[in-house]
Amino acid sequence: MSDLITGLARPQIVGTVICTILMAIGSALFHQVLTKTPLPPKAPKQWTKNDWPIVGAWRFYKRRRDMYLEAQRSTETGNFSFYVGKKLIVGLSGSEGKKTFFDNRELSISQGNADLLTGVPAPESNEFYQLFTKVLTTLLRTPNLVGVLNHFKADSRRAFDGLIDAPLARRGQDWRVMNPFDFMQRLIYQLTVRATGAREVAEDPKVLESTLRMISEFEGRASYTRIYFPWLPTINYMIQMLNGIKMYMIFDKIIKDRKKSGKTVDDPFQRLMDDGLSVQDIVAFEIAALVAGLINSTIHAAYLPIYWATNSECKARVKEEVDGAVAKYRASEDQSPADVLDTLSLDQWETEFKFIDLSLRESIRLGQPGTAFRKNTTNNNIPIGNTGEVIPPDTYVAYLVDNTGLSEDIYRDPLTFNPRRFENNVTEEMRQPHSYLGWGSGRHICLGMRLAKLEVTMVNAYLVSQFDFELSDEHGNSRSEPLAPINRNLHQFNRPAEPVYLRYRSREVSGSSVQ
Numbered sequence: 278m279s280d281l282i283t284g285l286a287r288p289q290i291v292g293t294v295i296c297t298i299l300m301a302i303g304s305a306l307f308h309q310v311l312t313k314t315p316l317p318p319k320a321p322k323q324w325t326k327n328d329w330p331i332v333g334a335w336r337f338y339k340r341r342r343d344m345y346l347e348a349q350r351s352t353e354t355g356n357f358s359f360y361v362g363k364k365l366i367v368g369l370s371g372s373e374g375k376k377t378f379f380d381n382r383e384l385s386i387s388q389g390n391a392d393l394l395t396g397v398p399a400p401e402s403n404e405f406y407q408l409f410t411k412v413l414t415t416l417l418r419t420p421n422l423v424g425v426l427n428h429f430k431a432d433s434r435r436a437f438d439g440l441i442d443a444p445l446a447r448r449g450q451d452w453r454v455m456n457p458f459d460f461m462q463r464l465i466y467q468l469t470v471r472a473t474g475a476r477e478v479a480e481d482p483k484v485l486e487s488t489l490r491m492i493s494e495f496e497g498r499a500s501y502t503r504i505y506f507p508w509l510p511t512i513n514y515m516i517q518m519l520n521g522i523k524m525y526m527i528f529d530k531i532i533k534d535r536k537k538s539g540k541t542v543d544d545p546f547q548r549l550m551d552d553g554l555s556v557q558d559i560v561a562f563e564i565a566a567l568v569a570g571l572i573n574s575t576i577h578a579a580y581l582p583i584y585w586a587t588n589s590e591c592k593a594r595v596k597e598e599v600d601g602a603v604a605k606y607r608a609s610e611d612q613s614p615a616d617v618l619d620t621l622s623l624d625q626w627e628t629e630f631k632f633i634d635l636s637l638r639e640s641i642r643l644g645q646p647g648t649a650f651r652k653n654t655t656n657n658n659i660p661i662g663n664t665g666e667v668i669p670p671d672t673y674v675a676y677l678v679d680n681t682g683l684s685e686d687i688y689r690d691p692l693t694f695n696p697r698r699f700e701n702n703v704t705e706e707m708r709q710p711h712s713y714l715g716w717g718s719g720r721h722i723c724l725g726m727r728l729a730k731l732e733v734t735m736v737n738a739y740l741v742s743q744f745d746f747e748l749s750d751e752h753g754n755s756r757s758e759p760l761a762p763i764n765r766n767l768h769q770f771n772r773p774a775e776p777v778y779l780r781y782r783s784r785e786v787s788g789s790s791v792q
């Protein structure tokens with residue numbers, strides 16, 4: 278083996294290998310240039326400002342919103358075409374563009390996402406997409422959610438007990454400090470595994486941690502280079518593949534162990550096995566569901582207490598709501614607030630926390646940078662409403678979500694966090710179709726919405742029932758400077774660039790516990 282390695286390391290051989298790789302890349306680039314199709318007739322006007330040869334519109338991945346707004350302003354209809362590598366993308370805007378994007382049944386969401394959202398392993402084939410959505414929908418029905426509810430409560434209790442046991446921020450103080458994004462990520466991930474996966478993962482801290490790291494990497498190691506050059510084996514892509522193999526081995530082992538021992542486990546994973554799904558389909562389902570479940574739910578679960586901590590009216594309102602539910606369902610005086618929450622049914626979790634729900638709705642409206650994608654997979658032009666323009670066959674479509682979520686025509690003072698806007702002051706514009714895109718709109722509504730709402734509500738109700746919290750630095754010093762604004766050029770919502778901390782203390786200690 279060592280001879281082989283020394284042999285391969287010889288300068289001539291290294292040189293030959295490098296030359297071969299460079300020639301392969303060179304000829305692929307040449308092919309890319311030669312085979313780029315010209316703009317089809319009737320496609321919206323092409324936007325080429327700042328384009329690079331071969332690559333095309335690099336700003337779409339570097340400064341997406343800036344490029345999009347500039348391009349849409351440059352055309353009469355607000356629609357425009359551009360190339361990313363060889364891929365033709367039509368950017369839609371305006372009412373006709375928006376209606377086409379969200380209502381047209383011939384535009385494929387799975388193909389659009391698979392090709393343009395690298396990092397998120399969107400189901401590539403239509404058959405798998407059908408299977409994925411069918412299984413997810415079944416798992417998130419009432420009987421299955423009721424089945425995992427006690428695990429949700431127990432996991433949440435354990436996580437919050439851990440917060441109580443954490444060391445004090447400073448001697449002589451009663452504050453402790455957490456990074457809400459780290460805390461929520463671990464807990465939300467565990468709950469999502471409970472709802473869609475295997476107990477062997479949810480209940481083994483080591484496996485939970487290692488799979489969480491791999492699932493986070495699917496998103497964190499997005500390789501935009503591969504969107505331009507799908508054939509390029511980038512390092513990030515290789516790491517994603519490696520993580521895919523490791524996840525496969527973990528799930529394959531669980532399946533084999535269960536089969537060998539003849540043991541059946543009462544969890545969603547067993548349901549997939551009993552339904553006869555292949556190992557490949559189970560693994561692909563688990564990865565897709567866990568990635569979809571992790572990204573948005575975690576970030577919003579962590580942002581809610583941050584928003585509340587910076588807005589005294591909201592903080593008072595959420596406390597009132599949670600304390601009200603605790604008082605309403607308390608069966609005996611010796612029950613702690615968390616004990617009471619442990620007794621709530623699925624229906625009570627889904628109906629008693631309206632302000633948390635409104636806060637989530639508002640957090641999503643504010644935290645939805647980037648574009649949604651579709652692809653015209655038919656052989657026909659798809660008309661863009663009555664504009665006279667079309668989406669040609671084999672073309673991708675994008676819609677900048679901020680065009681709606683931050684529209685001053687729909688939302689007054691759109692950059693302010695104000696959950697009450699959905700409660701009172703609902704304007705005529707807010708009642709129009711496609712005026713809120715937070716959970717999707719038209720033909721594609723989020724299939725995980727019920728799970729996400731349940732998770733975010735539950736973890737935040739446990740938090741508010743037990744703790745006072747404020748923004749702080751990592752040492753527990755109160756923080757007064759405002760958070761940096763959300764980077765609207767992001768492709769999707771993420772943690773703030775600078776870490777944000779919450780200091781917290783038990784409400785029993787501070788004397789503000791619900792009586």
Ligand code: HEM
Nearest residue numbers: 566569570573574641649715716717721722723724725729
């Ligand atoms: C706060 C958390 C979440 C937010 C804000 C969110 C948001 C969205 C949005 C905006 C869409 C539509 C995308 C488009 O039109 O292109 C969508 C679709 C989808 N979401 Fe979520 N989502 C969340 C959580 C989840 C979870 C937990 C899961 C699953 C475990 C999930 C699974 C899906 C799926 C499968 C679709 C595609 C639906 C279809 O193809 O019709 N989401 N989500």
